[in-house]
Amino acid sequence: xxxxxxxxxxxxxxxxxxxxxxxxxxxxxxxxxxxxxxxxxxxxxxxxxxxxxxxxxxxxxxxxxxxxxxxxxxxxxxxxxxxxxxxxxxxxxxxxxxxxxxxxxxxxxxxxxxxxxxxxxxxxxxxxxxxxxxxxxxxxxxxxxxxxxxxxxxxxxxxxxxxxxxxxxxxxxxxxxxxxxxxxxxxxxxxxxxxxx
Numbered sequence: 315x316x317x318x319x320x321x322x323x324x325x326x327x328x329x330x331x332x333x334x335x336x337x338x339x340x341x342x343x344x345x346x347x348x349x350x351x352x353x354x355x356x357x358x359x360x361x362x363x364x365x366x367x368x369x370x371x372x373x374x375x376x377x378x379x380x381x382x383x384x385x386x387x388x389x390x391x392x393x394x395x396x397x398x399x400x401x402x403x404x405x406x407x408x409x410x411x412x413x414x415x416x417x418x419x420x421x422x423x424x425x426x427x428x429x430x431x432x433x434x435x436x437x438x439x440x441x442x443x444x445x446x447x448x449x450x451x452x453x454x455x456x457x458x459x460x461x462x463x464x465x466x467x468x469x470x471x472x473x474x475x476x477x478x479x480x481x482x483x484x485x486x487x488x489x490x491x492x493x494x495x496x497x498x499x500x501x502x503x504x505x506x507x508x509x510x511x
Contacts, residue, residue, distance in 0.1 A: 320381055321348035326407075328372045328399045337393060338433040338441070342374040342459070346485050350457055350507050351378040351429070353483075357509075359427045359455050360384050366425035366452060368418050368432065368445055373400035375429040376411050388412040390421050418444050424452045431459040434505075443471070446510075450475050455511055462504035472510050481509040 324344035333339035354360050365379040370389030380387045389411065391397050400413045418432075432445035442460060449456040450472065460468050462484050469479050487505040 317352045355382045363426035368430040390416045427455045428453040429457045462506040479508045
């Protein structure tokens with residue numbers, strides 16, 4: 315599968331219905347998801363492996379991992395609405411992906427690779443730390459999205475857990491007017507995706 319074909323397929327992943335601002339429910343752009351997952355695939359971190367998507371939302375990273383030949387994929391999210399949308403989409407395209415309703419702190423299984431776009435901590439401070447902690451405790455390899463301005467903090471945080479960021483890439487992330495507190499039609503922020511090992 316070419317990266318452009320992956321992006322086209324990921325465009326079909328359902329959007330959140332009535333997104334919850336406290337959970338920072340923003341759909342990962344298909345173009346960014348495709349690029350991140352294609353890089354992970356090229357690094358040998360997806361094909362034939364067990365992939366876990368923490369805070370999976372409607373399944374963008376889960377479905378992309380499955381399309382790239384993951385051995386098994388399970389997505390976890392605390393939102394029943396998001397899990398229902400993801401599961402319905404899996405049924406509609408015949409995707410062998412499991413979706414589980416769970417707080418990230420209650421996830422008990424491990425994986426070869428964790429992919430995640432966790433809450434950035436804009437609405438609930440430090441929300442991303444539980445995700446980082448769980449991801450590093452669950453897999454040797456983690457791909458995680460963060461606000462670009464927090465990169466140095468993330469580097470320090472993972473180092474305290476005896477891990478290193480071996481790769482990072484910055485993207486422009488367009489946030490559309492989704493919630494009442496959004497004053498602009500569209501707002502662009504810089505995000506960074508890190509590979510933790």
